[in-house]
Amino acid sequence: MAYSGTPSYSAVPSSQYSSWIMRVGAYLVDTVPIWAALIVVYIIEAIIGSTIVDILLGLILFVAILGYTVYNRWILGGQGQTIGKKMLGIKLVSEETGQPIGSMNAFIRDICHIVDSIICYIGFLFPLWDAKRQTIADKIMKTVVTPA
């Protein structure tokens, strides 16, 4: 008999986890504005060729990327969907409540991605074989990514 879920106390049915490729796609969409800004700054610096302008543009770029990260990864992400996740139709929720995890937990989860990275970034591949499609950071923070 087909068995499509698992008896558990999780608020998310086990058959509802988003695939690795969807998560990667959402992340790539999230990085598009950063790459666009980097390219624009690179072109301006190449045209102007001034050290003072390079430093100034570098500072502006740093602040812009930081602001974008705070807004996209931690504010929007804490509400469940970054820009990329919204476009791909997936969301980040607590495994236990099924609800968004909030900005502080989204920030802590990003810090936990250090654990995913430390061993040759293998933690980011865990969703390929993990039953709940979780990275190590997701396991630490008890989060899952599901279809929206």
Next chain:
Amino acid sequence: MIVRRMYSVPERITMFSAGAAAIAAVYPAIMAHTGGQGIPCPLRTLTGVPCPFCGLTTAAAALTHGQWTVAASTSPLACLVTVMAIGTAPVLAARILGLAPSPRPASDRTRRLVTRSAYVIVALNWLFQLHRYGFT
């Protein structure tokens, strides 16, 4: 715990391997053009100690160019995954084409056996990497 998936874990790893192989095939050319040193392992960069998965990129690039001995001497794990992917590819192709039904969930016993085997293989590969970098 039994979870039903559209593709089995080996099939998903095979799909990932296909994508990785496509990138690995052009990786040496990109590194040569940009002068890059490749993707550093954070653990090895910080501590000097290789992780179990060090050498995967180099081995993958070697495999895509048919250099099996180079790949095996760099990362036997990469060769093992490649053999698994090659063996799984026909099943995956059948599944994608709709010629095969969805995979049946593995039993808990099978999942435990496979998980423990994977841990052993990774541990052995780590010993290999430690030896390759002169730690044993």
